[in-house]
Amino acid sequence: MKVVIVGGGKTMFFLGRNFAAKGYRVVIINRNMEECEDLAKQLKAVVIFGDGSNAGTLEDAGTASADAVLAITPHDQDNLVICQLAVNRFRVPRAIALANDPDNVKVFEKLGIQAFSTTHIVSSLIEQRATFEEITNLMPLGEGKVNITELVIGSGSPVAGKQLKDICLPDNSLIAVIIRNNQSIVPRGPNELHLNDRVVVITLPENHGKVLKMLTGEE
Amino acid sequence: MKKQSRYLVIIGCGQLGSHLANKLSLAGDSVVVIDRNERSFENLSSDFSGFRIEGDATRVGTLKEARMEKADVVVAVSGSDNVNIMVAQVARSVFGIKHTVARVYEQNHQELCEKMGIRTICTTRIAAEHFLLEITGQSEQGRTSL
Numbered sequence: 001m002k003v004v005i006v007g008g009g010k011t012m013f014f015l016g017r018n019f020a021a022k023g024y025r026v027v028i029i030n031r032n033m034e035e036c037e038d039l040a041k042q043l044k045a046v047v048i049f050g051d052g053s054n055a056g057t058l059e060d061a062g063t064a065s066a067d068a069v070l071a072i073t074p075h076d077q078d079n080l081v082i083c084q085l086a087v088n089r090f091r092v093p094r095a096i097a098l099a100n101d102p103d104n105v106k107v108f109e110k111l112g113i114q115a116f117s118t119t120h121i122v123s124s125l126i127e128q129r130a131t132f133e134e135i136t137n138l139m140p141l142g143e144g145k146v147n148i149t150e151l152v153i154g155s156g157s158p159v160a161g162k163q164l165k166d167i168c169l170p171d172n173s174l175i176a177v178i179i180r181n182n183q184s185i186v187p188r189g190p191n192e193l194h195l196n197d198r199v200v201v202i203t204l205p206e207n208h209g210k211v212l213k214m215l216t217g218e219e
Numbered sequence: 220m221k222k223q224s225r226y227l228v229i230i231g232c233g234q235l236g237s238h239l240a241n242k243l244s245l246a247g248d249s250v251v252v253i254d255r256n257e258r259s260f261e262n263l264s265s266d267f268s269g270f271r272i273e274g275d276a277t278r279v280g281t282l283k284e285a286r287m288e289k290a291d292v293v294v295a296v297s298g299s300d301n302v303n304i305m306v307a308q309v310a311r312s313v314f315g316i317k318h319t320v321a322r323v324y325e326q327n328h329q330e331l332c333e334k335m336g337i338r339t340i341c342t343t344r345i346a347a348e349h350f351l352l353e354i355t356g357q358s359e360q361g362r363t364s365l
Contacts (some may be wrong), residue, residue, distance in 0.1 A: 053301050055327035077277045077301035081328070084304075088334050089327075103279050110312050 001025070004061050006052030006082050007072035007098070008035050011118075013043070015070070020044040027061045053081040055089060068094040076104045083113045116143065124205070147208050148176075153197045156217040165189030169214065170207040176200045224249050228290045230276045230306050231297030235322060235342075237262030239294060244269045251285045254297075276306050279313065287314045295321040300328045307337050 002025040005012055012028065016039070019026045026045035029052040030036050040047040050057035052071065063069060069086040071079035076099055083095035099105045099115045108115035121144060139148045153160050159167050164175060164187050177200040178185045178193065185191060193199065203211045212218075225248045229240050232254035241264045244250045250269030254260065257273045274281035276297065287293065293310040295303035303321040310316040320338045323329050329341040351357065 054325065055331070075277075075301070077299065077305040080305050080308075081301040081331075084335065085327075085331055088331055101278055104277070107279060107309055107313055111308050 001068075002027070002062070002066045004029065004058070004063050004066045004069045004086075004092075005072065006030075006070070006079075007074075008032060009074075012072055013039065015072075016043050016045050027066070029057060029061055053078050053085065055085055058082070058085055058090060063090040063092060066090070066092050068092065068096070070096050070098075072098040074100055076100050076108075079115075080108060080111065080113060083108075084111075087113070114143070120144070145204065147203045147205065148200060149203065149208075149212065150179075150198055150200050151212065151216060153193050153195055153199060154216060155195060157193075157195075157215060158217045159193050159215055160195045162193055163189065164191050164193070167193070167214070170210055172204050173207050173211045174202045176202050225291040226286075226289050227251070228253065228282075228285050228287050228293045228310075230254075230293070230295045230303070231322075232259040232262055232271070233296070233298055234262070236294075236296045237264075237267075239296065240269065241266045253281060253285055277302055279309065282306070282309065282314065287316065290314070290316050291318060292316075293319040295319070300324055304328060304332060304337065304339075307332075307339075308335070311337070 003019050004027045005016055006029045008030045016026050016028055020043060026043070028039055028045050028047045029050055030039065030047065031051055033049055036047050036049040039045065048057065048061050050060070052058060063086055069083060069092050071082035073079055079097040083097045086092040086095040095113060097108055097113050097115045099108055099117045102117040102119045105115045105117045105120065121140065141148060175187060178187050178191065179198040180194060199215065201211055201215065227243055227248050227250045229236050229250060229252045232240065232252045236252060240250050240252045245266040251272060252269060253272045253274060253276050255273065255275050260271045272281065272285050274284065276282065287310060293307065293316050295306040297303055300323045303323060307319045307321040310319045320340060321332065323332065323339050323341050324343050326341055326344055329339045329344065332339040
């Protein structure tokens with residue numbers, strides 16, 4: 001797996017370190033000479049000093065053989081053009097742009113470029129975590145379109161003691177696993193939820209809050 | 220009969236943007252100029268009777284403020300290729316504007332835009348043509364005039 005990352009700052013540094021640790025071949029493009037020198041010393045990555053929205057720089061980075069390009073500069077217009085060059089000129093199978101302005105997520109997707117907004121991700125994480133105390137784990141999947149959440153059935157839960165078939169969860173949500181006494185059960189309709197069970201639920205952003213309320217009883 | 224006035228949105232009020240804005244405004248078009256730097260509007264002459272918006276054209280909100288959805292033509296001539304390429308695409312895909320044109324400096328960017336169906340004018344290429352013609356008497360394509 002070869003990943004080209006265009007950008008700088010701490011996000012880029014830790015992403016690069018993370019990818020390198022996974023054994024990916026990492027190429028970084030950065031416009032700041034000093035930062036490039038630091039990155040080259042600290043990361044197991046090829047570091048290229050230059051403008052990532054310049055086709056020549058992308059070519060030097062070997063973008064044509066990359067499996068993915070990540071554009072995470074602080075400028076949305078640069079991230080868009082980097083990804084469009086990657087896709088149109090270098091035929092990179094996956095190009096992902098950071099949308100600094102959350103409104104640009106939709107715009108980029110309309111223009112055929114996959115985008116994410118840290119504002120969206122962080123604010124939804126904070127909202128979800130702040131509302132429900134019993135949630136111990138939470139992971140967005142599929143570009144944040146699917147959530148996997150682990151929670152504890154507490155004493156205030158309206159579903160403790162009920163069978164799964166009697167719990168009317170909204171469409172497109174699922175109790176995937178019940179963890180009880182260190183045993184995992186993939187439950188079916190007749191299984192009951194007990195007090196202190198840990199359950200793993202799969203939800204979509206639109207029904208996430210509702211499902212969690214139904215299971216924990218918390219507002 | 221008086222020619223019907225068009226509604227034009229120009230992004231960038233530098234040398235090129237202000238020149239176009241002055242001329243088109245004088246010719247009777249209704250012009251809005253967007254620039255993120257208020258001082259750029261000093262480039263506008265007394266011929267200019269349109270509107271000026273200080274803001275970042277890569278934000279959809281700014282383009283909405285300029286009522287881009289009503290534009291007959293969108294001209295992206297800021298100093299940044301990437302801003303121009305992005306705005307031209309947003310004008311077309313988000314606001315449904317058919318007639319858009321972007322200025323780019325880099326020839327690679329012009330190629331990218333052609334692939335995506337974005338109309339561009341590459342000022343570097345045009346200047347190079349003129350210089351070559353001046354120097355050698357022949358343009359790049361072997362034509363003797365532009």
